[in-house]
Amino acid sequence: MTTSPILEVRQVTKSFGAVDVLKGIDFEVIPGTVTALVGDNGAGKSTLIKGLAGIQPFDSGEVTFEGVKVNLNEPRDAADLGIEVVYQDLALCDNLDIVQNMFLGREVKRGIPLDEADMESRAGETLKSLSVRTVKSLRQKVSSLSGGQRQTVAIARAVLWNNKVVILDEPTAALGVAQTEQVLNLVRRLGEQGLGVVIISHNLQDVFEVADYIYVLYLGTMVVRLKREDTNPSEVVEYITGGKTNNAGSNGDLV
Amino acid sequence: MSSQSDIPAYLQAQNSTLKDTWATYLGRVRGGDMGPLPAVIGLIVLVILFSVLRPVFFTPLNFANFFTQAAVVAVLAMGIVFVLLLGEIDLSAGVTSGVAGSLLAVTMARNGLSWYVALALALVVGLLIGLFIGVLVAKVGIPSFVVTLALFLAFQGLVLVIIGEGGNVRVTDPVILAIENSNMPIWLGWTLYAVMVLGYLLAALNGRRRRLVRGFSGTPLSVILIKVAVIAVVGFATVWVLSLERSTNPEVNPLSGVPIIIPIIAVIALVFGFVLERTKFGRHVYAVGGNVEAARRAGIRIQQVRIAVFAICSTTAAFAGVVAASRAASVDPNAGRFIVLSAIAAAVIGGTSLFGGRGRIYDALIGAAVVAVIDNGMGLLGYSAGVKLMITGGVLMLAAGADALSRKRSTSTGR
Known part of the structure; x- marks a missing residue:
């Protein structure tokens, strides 16, 4: 079964001065699947993500969303389309509670005052729909949460807004084993709910646990797109380190 | 497994009893979030101490004096809370009040403006000063400490220029004088008291009802009744x-x-209090104070929030200057010079964090009461202004220390 991609990136480039960080990248996200983006430090993963988030617009190339060509010049453009990035350093306010964080910047009002009850019930429904069970109270300050719970809140925040594409930057980097498992479960559920999910990770074990497709970036070039069931971690490592290139003959698709 | 435990904890009733609420509160205090608790305890201790040492402290006349003495610091502190919530500071708030107060006095005495025009002028000047500070901090990027320190010096000069040679300007307008020197008729005092207690009760019940309708557990009735009873007794x-x-x-x-x-x-x-706790703007103030980067990524316009809090602070300071002019019935060239640290002390003693993101308006009032009680009580005990300043400074240091330690504690307990 193939569905057409919700997000398609064609031949995007980005340079910082004389350094070409992205040299004509192709990338696509299919709804209902989890796509992993891997590559060594400096391969261009973050730059690609920042371009999709509208934080650092691409120099050239084309981005289509639901088949329509779009411009991503500022964070609001991405947010309006329904592309949400969950950052590695989380971007939650410690001094606010879970509900307040989930609705930050998009508070629901009842006239002038905020509608706390409405926000609380919607936050609760969203967490429930993601089968989150570890949180004790929605009115807990985020500072009292564990790393995994914080990641959960950050992801739930992305879901709450009916986003169509959720991009997770190293969601398990700072987590213990059990918490990593919880977050990966959550990532899988996002896919099952029909969202296009992109996960950036250095941890190939995590990638192989959740991803349907694996893209490998090497020095600003998209080397290969692999289907998880057609590959294995050691092959991916070879692509990441440049020990294997697509021309050497692979069982993945040519990008 | 009962069906109850299939529902996630966060969707089950919470704090639905008095005991739960108390336990939650204790947990918060242990985690370092003490709110106004130290200030309330300090206030009670000070009142007992001064009453014992100097019985005249505990008389109706002094009680009324206490409110008029505390008023200027209290108003200023409420404005400063906004700035502190962003982790910024406004050292010029005191002299801004001086500028506004002297403008009010001079335009009424020399230019013959009526009180409402002079008052509006003073407030607008306060607003403009705040916008100016806000733009320098938010757009130009000068640290607020430096901007307001520079203005602290410059506005002392400005007050001298406004008042001109010859020292004091008297305030004679009866409406302005009434702010700090008149009392309400006794029936009006009781009427406002009844309105306040009933208003609080109805607001609390209404909030509870709205949550119950949604299927949430509201604040337990017993907790609401205890709060109302405390307010009713203290107010009475x-x-x-x-x-x-x-x-x-x-x-x-x-x-x-x-x-x-x-x-x-x-x-x-x-x-x-409504603006900070119940509106979108207030929520954004707390967010920017808690984590600027998170607020930015959430789409909050950081610079606008920054400029707005300085505008609110300086406008409030301008009103504090009007109150001070009313109290002294005159304005002198030193107007507002010493008051700002007392006001910052009041906010911090009340539990507002100097690191931003934590603090409430009502708690600043409790802090202002502490500062005023020290001032009033030590004055009655015959201590000089010098000793009072040193004690107030010491209390500010203590409060700032408690703030820093509670911040450390809350990082280590993860609350």
């Missing part, structure tokens, strides 16, 4: 004492009733 005692005859010479000069400044401060506190 206050209004009752202030309604007693307190003049030293009742036949010639009878004196009773709630000072007008009390409802004025109450209204400012209610409005500011």
Whole structure:
């Protein structure tokens, strides 16, 4: 079964001065699947993500969303389309509670005052729909949460807004084993709910646990797109380190 | 497994009993989030101490004096809370009040402006000063400490220029004088008291009902009733004492009733409290103070929030200057020079963090009460202004230390 991609990136480039960080990248996200983006430090993963988030617009190339060509010049453009990035350093306010964080910047009002009850019930429904069970109270300050719970809140925040594409930057980097498992479960559920999910990770074990497709970036070039069931971690490592290139003959698709 | 445990904990009833609420509160205090608790305890200890050492402290006349003494610091502190919530500071708030107060006095005395025009002028100048500070901090990027320190010096000069040679400018307008020097009729004091208690009760019940309709557990009735009872008793005692005859010479000069400044401060506190706790703007203030980067990524316009809090602070300071002018019935070239640290002390003693993101308007009032009680009590004990300043400085240091330690503690306990 193939569905057409919700997000398609064609031949995007980005340079910082004389350094070409992205040299004509192709990338696509299919709804209902989890796509992993891997590559060594400096391969261009973050730059690609920042371009999709509208934080650092691409120099050239084309981005289509639901088949329509779009411009991503500022964070609001991405947010309006329904592309949400969950950052590695989380971007939650410690001094606010879970509900307040989930609705930050998009508070629901009842006239002038905020509608706390409405926000609380919607936050609760969203967490429930993601089968989150570890949180004790929605009115807990985020500072009292564990790393995994914080990641959960950050992801739930992305879901709450009916986003169509959720991009997770190293969601398990700072987590213990059990918490990593919880977050990966959550990532899988996002896919099952029909969202296009992109996960950036250095941890190939995590990638192989959740991803349907694996893209490998090497020095600003998209080397290969692999289907998880057609590959294995050691092959991916070879692509990441440049020990294997697509021309050497692979069982993945040519990008 | 019962069906109850299939529902996630966060969707089950919470704090639905008095015991739960108390346990949650204790947990918060242990985690370092003490709120106004130290200030309330300090206030009670100070009142007992001064009453024992100097019985005149505990008289209706001094009680009424205390409110008019505390008023300027209290108003200023409420404005400063906004700036502190962003982790910024405004050292110029005191002299801004001086500029506004002297403008008010001079334009009324020399240019013959009526009180409402002069008052509006003073407030608008305060607003402009705040916008100016906000733009320098938010757009140019100068640290607020430096901007407001520079203005602290510059505005002392500006006050001199406005007042001109010759020292004091007298304030004679009866409306302006009434702010700090008149009392309400006794029936009005009781009426406002009843409105306040009933208003609080209805608001609390309404909030509870709205949550119950949604299927959430609201604040337990017992907790609401205890809070209302505390407010009712404290309010009753206050209004009752202030309604007693307190003049030293009742036949010639009878004196009773709630000072007008009390409802004025109450209204400012209610409005500011509503803005901070119930509106989108207030939420954004806390967010920017808690984590600027998170707020930015959430789409909050950081610079606008920054400029707005400085505008609110300086406008409030301008009103504090009007109150000060009313209290002294004149404005002198030193107007507002020493008051700002007392106001910052009041906010911090009340539990507002200097690191941003934590603090409430009502708690600043408790902090202001502590500062005013020290000032008043030590004055009655015959200490000089010098000693009072040193003690107030020491208390500010103590509060800032408690703030820093509680921050450390909350990082280590993860609360």
